[in-house]
Amino acid sequence: MGFLQFLDEDETRIPKKxxxxxxxxxxxxxxWIGGAEKGPHAILEASQALESFDDELLIDTYLAGFETLPPLNLVGLSSEDACQVICQAVGSELQRERLPVLLGGEHTVTLPAVAACVGKFPDVHVVQIDAHxxxxxxYEDNPLSHACVMRRIHDLAIPFTQVGIRSFSREEWxxxxxxxxxxxxxxxxxNNTDWVEEVCSSFQGPVYLTIDMDGLDPTIMPATGTPEPEGLSWxxxxxxxxxxxxxxxxxxxxxxxxxxxxxxxxxxxTAAKLIYRTLGYIYQPLVAISQQLG
Ligand SMILES: [Mn+2]
Structure with missing residues (x-):
């Protein structure tokens, strides 16, 4: 195929993606510390080592049908043009009824992905896991900086919920x-044992989920540009x-x-496993049925 797939499975035998x-x-x-452009390839590489059988859910999540697309070529593009490419890519996956799973890259990529989603799901609600x-x-005269992404989503009048926050400027506060x-x-x-329930019941509508890896605690997720102490545990x-x-x-x-x-x-x-686990949570009912049917 010429490029790495998510998981080292023979996924082609799942006809429905x-x-x-x-x-x-x-x-x-x-x-601060760069390297986010290496994120997607590193995740795909690490995914080769994942067990395809999920140890918590006890299902073969890949039976949901994954397809890894050729990486988007964003080399030499301005942020605006890169956003166009991402918006189109996400939009066309939505059009064929797929769940788009974007591997970043810096947080800016969320903006075009959400813009594509709102075209199909006008009442979409963004849930952001992030330290920031x-x-x-x-930020540094750039309105498309990763540090501005939720402000741009706010400009689009798209509602959102922010989780794991522990670093911000006075202006943001x-x-x-x-x-x-x-x-x-x-x-x-x-300080709140019911926080998950509260988050889930605090809004209606379909969800676009954006997970900045620095939302996780740096003891389990040190590979971020800005590792903030006391983050979310696994x-x-x-x-x-x-x-x-x-x-x-x-x-x-x-x-x-x-x-x-x-x-x-x-x-x-950890990032690769988090992605696979999240897909497992989403497709658990469907995969459980298909496993029963053999
Ligand atoms: Mn962040």
Missing amino acids: RVSIISAPLADSLS LDLRDQ EFVQNKGMRPYLMRDIN LQVTSLLHGLAKSKNIVGMDFVELAPFIGGHHAVY
Whole structure:
């Protein structure tokens, strides 16, 4: 095929594909440590080592039917043009009734992906797992910086819920206060046993899920440009993803800001497993039935 597939399985024997994996290695506007353009390839590489049988769900999630698409070629494109390419790619997967799963790349990729989703699902609600609010109006004079992505989504009047937050500017905090937003800060999460239920019942409509890897605690996810201490544990993040998958229609998702480094292969593997586990939560009922039917 000429490019790496997600999982080392003979997926071609699943004729019906429901999931499209799209690599979007955009990394134009880094803040500190770079490398997010290497994220998608690293995730696909690490996925070769995953067990295809999910140890929590006890299902072969790949039976849902995955297809890994050729990586998007964003080399030499401006952020605007790259966003166009991503929007088109996500839009065409939605058109053929697939779940687009975007591998970033920097967080900017979420904007065109959400823009594509809102065309098909006008009431889409974005759930963002992140250490940061990403609500700056501009960052280093760039309105398409990864640090502004949620502000741009706000500009489009698309509602969102932010989870895992533990780092923001004064300007962002004042924006949140003025707009009456209620981000789930880490201290709220750690002091509230019902937080997953609260997140899931706080809005209606289909979900676009964006997971910035720095939402996770740097002890399990050191491979990010800005590793903020005291983040979400594996149990916390998977609890939320399970809750959302059970109660909502997830129509698109991305996993962004993974910045692989030498010696950090556990982090890349964790990202690959998180993606597979999330797909497992989404397709569990369907795969369980197809396994029963043999
Ligand atoms: Mn972040």
